[in-house]
Amino acid sequence: xxxxxxxxxxxxxxxxxxxxxxxxxxxxxxxxxxxxxxxxxxxxxxxxxxxxxxxxxxxxxxxxxxxxxxxxxxxxxxxxxxxxxxxxxxxxxxxxxxxxxxxxxxxxxxxxxxxxxxxxxxxxxxxxxxxxxxxxxxxxxxxxxxxxxxxxxxxxxxxxxxxxxxxx
Amino acid sequence: xxxxxxxxxxxxxxxxxxxxxxxxxxxxxxxxxxxxxxxxxxxxxxxxxxxxxxxxxxxxxxxxxxxxxxxxxxxxxxxxxxxxxxxxxxxxxxxxxxxxxxxxxxxxxxxxxxxxxxxxxxxxxxxxxxxxxxxxxxxxxxxxxxxxxxxxxxxxxxxxxxxxxxxx
Numbered sequence: 001x002x003x004x005x006x007x008x009x010x011x012x013x014x015x016x017x018x019x020x021x022x023x024x025x026x027x028x029x030x031x032x033x034x035x036x037x038x039x040x041x042x043x044x045x046x047x048x049x050x051x052x053x054x055x056x057x058x059x060x061x062x063x064x065x066x067x068x069x070x071x072x073x074x075x076x077x078x079x080x081x082x083x084x085x086x087x088x089x090x091x092x093x094x095x096x097x098x099x100x101x102x103x104x105x106x107x108x109x110x111x112x113x114x115x116x117x118x119x120x121x122x123x124x125x126x127x128x129x130x131x132x133x134x135x136x137x138x139x140x141x142x143x144x145x146x147x148x149x150x151x152x153x154x155x156x157x158x159x160x161x162x163x164x165x166x167x168x
Numbered sequence: 169x170x171x172x173x174x175x176x177x178x179x180x181x182x183x184x185x186x187x188x189x190x191x192x193x194x195x196x197x198x199x200x201x202x203x204x205x206x207x208x209x210x211x212x213x214x215x216x217x218x219x220x221x222x223x224x225x226x227x228x229x230x231x232x233x234x235x236x237x238x239x240x241x242x243x244x245x246x247x248x249x250x251x252x253x254x255x256x257x258x259x260x261x262x263x264x265x266x267x268x269x270x271x272x273x274x275x276x277x278x279x280x281x282x283x284x285x286x287x288x289x290x291x292x293x294x295x296x297x298x299x300x301x302x303x304x305x306x307x308x309x310x311x312x313x314x315x316x317x318x319x320x321x322x323x324x325x326x327x328x329x330x331x332x333x334x335x336x
Contacts (some may be wrong), residue, residue, distance in 0.1 A: 012299075043317055130177050138310065139328060142307050143310060146314040160303070161304070165299060168290075
């Protein structure tokens, strides 16, 4: 169940993140400014800029899944500067996630998840997903959205949510 | 499982939302401005203001759980104007959520969820939670955070995330 509530949804949201980035690119072209301005924008002087927010969205998904499954994630040096590099970071994360299966999550709910920052404490895999991975993932995804929205990029919540799997 | 991934986390996050609101109140007092300025702030002229964002966070939780469980949710007229009313809206939602149990979610995963906007289409309860309720809940919660952060309120991600259930 932890697989279903993370991997497919993260792949979808990261695909939506690419749509947000592409709409920003189009906006910069129409308004005739360098896309780098948006990539380095933030909502407060002591907040991470957009590129760093994208890196954290990707890392939250990548490291979350890696810790839960033990499947090694691709390393990223956090050196992205250009739009192409930002897109590549997102695509590389999606490529990793697409290789993960529900079987990889066997035992993940009760696994002890540790990070260097937590010292000798741990979260169960289940708590890690609910209290940490999911809220952080959407936090940084929405922060990217908010930075773009604040700067006038023509995006709406449908771009964030993507399509819904309706049935009849 | 849908209970565990929604109700307890929504209660926690709405409690964190109250912390964000209280820090805003303190900030307004120190800076000597009317809290109404923050309550009516937004990041773009065609975005909902903060009060409306809070209403939507609450409704996403309340209506989501109500549709999944069939447990009638309290009605709200969306007339909040003051800080006290905004807090009451949050508290009323938490009170409702605290009455919901895991048993109330029996059969929720395969339930056909319909809303007037979706016409004759439906989402399964599981898809409704993953693709709609959770992404929308965190979207509007983070938008409240972003509006406050942009206006200089001294908040950080720890206020948004709240405490983590660490074990040793």
